[in-house]
Amino acid sequence: MEEQEAMTEGLQLVEGSKVCLLGTNGEDGFPNIKAMMNAKHEGIRKIWFSTNTSSRRVQQLIRDNRACVYHVDEENFKGLMLTGTIQILNDLESRRMLWSDGDERYYPLGVEDPDYTVLCFRAQKGNYYHRLKNITFDID
Numbered sequence: 001m002e003e004q005e006a007m008t009e010g011l012q013l014v015e016g017s018k019v020c021l022l023g024t025n026g027e028d029g030f031p032n033i034k035a036m037m038n039a040k041h042e043g044i045r046k047i048w049f050s051t052n053t054s055s056r057r058v059q060q061l062i063r064d065n066r067a068c069v070y071h072v073d074e075e076n077f078k079g080l081m082l083t084g085t086i087q088i089l090n091d092l093e094s095r096r097m098l099w100s101d102g103d104e105r106y107y108p109l110g111v112e113d114p115d116y117t118v119l120c121f122r123a124q125k126g127n128y129y130h131r132l133k134n135i136t137f138d139i140d
């Protein structure tokens with residue numbers, strides 16, 4: 001399998017995932033993993049999430065914005081790990097971009113809720129796994 005094919009199959013995982021795993025670095029230096037809704041993506045280069053401003057995750061990202069995102073197809077045992085950085089966005093435009101009906105159950109004050117934050121993950125490297133093979137690639 002070539003890098004381009006791995007990127008194409010990895011994109012299919014991103015597009016088919018409702019949930020993915022977000023890894024950040026904890027206060028003690030150990031990795032922390034959290035399941036996140038796969039809110040929006042721009043290929044495999046950018047992935048957006050929403051979370052509570054008051055969350056432990058945001059505090060971790062303020063200290064260290066390096067992260068990884070993992071998408072998995074558990075039925076076919078395929079996986080895509082992306083590594084990169086996260087930007088914390090609190091501007092109204094970013095909030096509106098991700099807002100969906102029903103989000104008020106998490107953010108009762110609506111799109112302008114101060115506890116509503118958008119995270120923008122920007123991938124730098126990828127690793128696609130399938131059939132006992134790993135294909136690692138850089139992302140421009």
